[in-house]
Amino acid sequence: MADIINACEEKILKIAADFPMLDYLTEWTNINSGSYNQAGLAVMAEKLKQAFSILPAKIEEVTHPSQAIISAEGVPLSPTTATHLHLTIRPEAPLQLLFTGHFDTVFGKDHPFNKVTRLDEETIGGPGVADMKGGLTVMLAALQAFENHPNKDKLGYEIVLNSDEEIGSSSSAPLLAQSAKGKIAAFTYEPSTLPDGTFASARPGSGNFSIVITGLAAHAGRNIDQGRNAIVAAADMALRLKSASQKGLTVNPAKIDGGGPNNIVPDNAVLRVNIRPSTPEKMQLAENLLKKTIADIAQDHSVTVKIYGHFGRPPKAISQKGKNLMALVESSCQNLGLTACWQETGGVCDGNNISAMDVPVIDTMGVRGGNIHSQKEFMIIKSLEERAQLSALILTRLLNMGGI
Numbered sequence: 546m547a548d549i550i551n552a553c554e555e556k557i558l559k560i561a562a563d564f565p566m567l568d569y570l571t572e573w574t575n576i577n578s579g580s581y582n583q584a585g586l587a588v589m590a591e592k593l594k595q596a597f598s599i600l601p602a603k604i605e606e607v608t609h610p611s612q613a614i615i616s617a618e619g620v621p622l623s624p625t626t627a628t629h630l631h632l633t634i635r636p637e638a639p640l641q642l643l644f645t646g647h648f649d650t651v652f653g654k655d656h657p658f659n660k661v662t663r664l665d666e667e668t669i670g671g672p673g674v675a676d677m678k679g680g681l682t683v684m685l686a687a688l689q690a691f692e693n694h695p696n697k698d699k700l701g702y703e704i705v706l707n708s709d710e711e712i713g714s715s716s717s718a719p720l721l722a723q724s725a726k727g728k729i730a731a732f733t734y735e736p737s738t739l740p741d742g743t744f745a746s747a748r749p750g751s752g753n754f755s756i757v758i759t760g761l762a763a764h765a766g767r768n769i770d771q772g773r774n775a776i777v778a779a780a781d782m783a784l785r786l787k788s789a790s791q792k793g794l795t796v797n798p799a800k801i802d803g804g805g806p807n808n809i810v811p812d813n814a815v816l817r818v819n820i821r822p823s824t825p826e827k828m829q830l831a832e833n834l835l836k837k838t839i840a841d842i843a844q845d846h847s848v849t850v851k852i853y854g855h856f857g858r859p860p861k862a863i864s865q866k867g868k869n870l871m872a873l874v875e876s877s878c879q880n881l882g883l884t885a886c887w888q889e890t891g892g893v894c895d896g897n898n899i900s901a902m903d904v905p906v907i908d909t910m911g912v913r914g915g916n917i918h919s920q921k922e923f924m925i926i927k928s929l930e931e932r933a934q935l936s937a938l939i940l941t942r943l944l945n946m947g948g949i
């Protein structure tokens with residue numbers, strides 16, 4: 546592996562650094578694109594199409610339904626749809642990579658945190674500056690720089706820019722899985738785990754479930770024994786699932802909807818649960834646990850139980866190919882004078898879904914920043930250049946290595 550930067554790489558790095566990333570980032574951040582703001586997402590999609598058209602790409606809009614939401618009454622609501630961008634560059638090239646980033650944010654249309662502000666010499670604040678509009682500018686800067694490589698024809702790639710990552714990527718999951726197929730590696734532009742640039746390594750999986758319990762209504766005074774209390778069954782279910790938490794498998798009963806007036810035995814309840822398994826084995830364990838607990842509760846409380854949801858984010862483990870890719874990131878960081886640290890994190894992202902396709906993925910290729918998902922979100926300006934150069938260097942090296 547190269548341990549110094551050669552002349553060809555140096556030229557690419559300069560082009561990456563010269564890209565007007567801060568201008569793009571400011572413009573994009575000032576457009577509200579909360580996950581449910583369809584109009585704002587459409588404006589962002591248009592801006593991204595224009596910006597990314599500097600790449601020799603075939604650009605498509607892809608619309609998929611989202612996972613159905615279960616109402617407080619336990620009824621599946623008709624699914625909404627979300628639109629994502631899918632770009633294909635040189636599909637005939639022998640080496641194929643995947644790049645992904647999301648353009649939705651957690652800040653809704655009317656949220657007061659809605660503009661870029663300069664915090665000091667080195668940092669800016671704003672909704673999505675780090676998570677992840679900063680990452681999108683880094684990705685574009687690196688790729689347009691790579692397009693100047695004399696041997697670029699040997700390397701092709703797909704880009705997925707999705708609009709529903711902050712709400713679980715249920716609509717974009719099929720597109721991510723499809724685009725990951727046959728790729729030697731993938732890069733996702735979430736911000737670094739810590740402001741010092743620390744990358745995320747392994748991640749647990751995550752599943753969100755709505756468990757709908759139907760009992761039998763009865764008068765709370767006259768014939769309480771004839772009723773079947775759905776709220777009590779849901780509470781019992783929450784306790785049983787919670788007590789099954791163990792190392793590598795966390796269960797968070799988050800909410801119980803249902804019930805009604807004080808004088809009626811409630812006949813409906815919906816228990817919302819988030820479960821995070823650290824490995825595929827723990828995920829299987831969780832699936833068995835759900836099955837058994839549902840059967841037990843149905844029997845013990847004489848209620849019917851229906852479950853909706855699935856593990857939308859499978860656990861992300863690090864394979865040997867993943868370790869090789871991490872080594873390439875480390876050596877590239879060293880050559881650029883950047884530190885490369887790794888940390889396991891409890892959070893999940895699209896990297897989980899890509900990893901489930903057996904494609905090694907580095908999912909924190911974006912900017913350095915912090916306080917994401919809060920009004921104190923910030924981004925360190927010089928990390929735009931650092932991270933754009935890092936991606937560009939990794940690309941040229943993957944090209945030279947012919948794989949990992």
Ligand SMILES: [Zn+2]
Nearest residue numbers: 676677710735
């Ligand atoms: Zn993000």
